Amino acid sequence: MTRKIALITGASRGLGRNTAEHLAERGVDVIGTYLSKAEEAQSVARHLQAAGVRAEMLKLDVSDSSSFADFAQRLGQTLQQQFGREHFDFLVNNAGIGLNVPFAETTEAQFDQLMNIQLKGPFFLTQQMLPLLADGGRIVNISSGLARFALPGYAAYAAMKGAMEVLTRYQAKELGARGIRVNILAPGAIETDFGGGVVRDNRQVNDYIASNTALGRVGLPDDIGAAIALLLEDGNGWITGQRLEVSGGMFL
Template sequence: MTSLDSNTLPTPSDGATAPVVLITGGSRGLGRSMALALAAQGSDVVFTYRSQQAQAQEVVQQIEALGRRALAIELELGQGQGMTARFAAFADTVREALAQRWQVAQIDALVNNAGIGVHASVADTTEEQFDLLFNLHLKGVFFLTQALLPLLRDGGRILNLSSGLTRFALPGYAAYASMKGGIEVLTRYLAKELGPRGIAVNTLAPGAIETDFGGGAVRDNPELNRFVASQTALGRVGLPEDIGQVVAALLSPASGWVNAQRIEASGGMFI
């Protein structure tokens, strides 16, 4: 087991087993980009998907083509009822997979990425929408992390996904951004409580990215795309690969001293 004062992921060049990273929502969008970037960096990847098994298996094949090992596991994160029991069963599945496929007992990093977007004003947000966002983006992250803590090695990493919308406000995202604000607070508490185990915990807040998030509005609406680009210092909208590379950098050995921070990757939106 890695010593408590060494919060760096082991790499194959060290002669150690390749690090194993668990990503929620890794079959598409930002999660897929993260998985591929981490694999290119030398990590093996376990990731969850909600329903698109064929899409998930394509990502597994892409990771294997990079010379790394991968496993996709189905997991429903947004359903509030029976959440802790479901996550306990998922942790058991991960534990068994680690033992059988990797001959290890723990993962090296957890990336809480899975999420959806709901666009509705405060006046129009329904209780059902609010509960879905809460279960997926805050309650789910809290209790899934809790369930996986015994499987995270001392000296490992946790990276929680937030949003640029916690810094700047755009009408229609009050409920979503409120959950992400909670994630940023949770990150600091996790960093404090897990510090004695040498586990670094950070928040990554992407800006507007060309994915299918929120119905693909940023990607598919030319007017919105141009507006976002005009409000971004680097003059364009973000791509999934931009975020994947940041995740790989934050989980690299070189970033081991970064802890309890909110890192925004937005190209300089609304500055």
């Protein structure tokens, strides 16, 4: 039986790396992308290979849509040369940055940077990936609990994630003829280095979030990586166009 192949953007650290690890545990081969830390990315690839799967890392700037055609060509070559395949099966649009700035103080440059990375990037990268994505494949986009509840300082970031939730429904509708399922997963607050590590390192912030979460704690990377891997499993083939919040019940 041919193993599945997942393409995960931003796979060298954080939730992208954790997702890659959970998929590797399930026997899924991984092609990850990274932006600048090549050695860190290759270390992740070696770690995944040690788990018994094939893994490659490719450089990609998701904020630069003009580079996507070249990336698609490099990806196609990698699939053929390293995996003996013409197509991959899963796309996880994970790469992103955070921004915590009040609405009244958000600059146009900050807004544009977020848009390029969080909305324009996955929109046009996914478009470029369509010829390489297998029929019957799956796409998982990433949103945020902040698209449902409002916390001061996240207006621009949450607006991009809200747009991704709408886009997910349209992708599911338009790609359904190829049997491609498209869903979006919305993490709650997670203990990572995202946003400067404020949720992980600031005890006051951590305690506040935990006290407003049904399960009584802040999320961990394993909570998200495992959920993405679960969403990609064969038994969930009748789920498409849906938003799944994985937040432990924040602000219910």
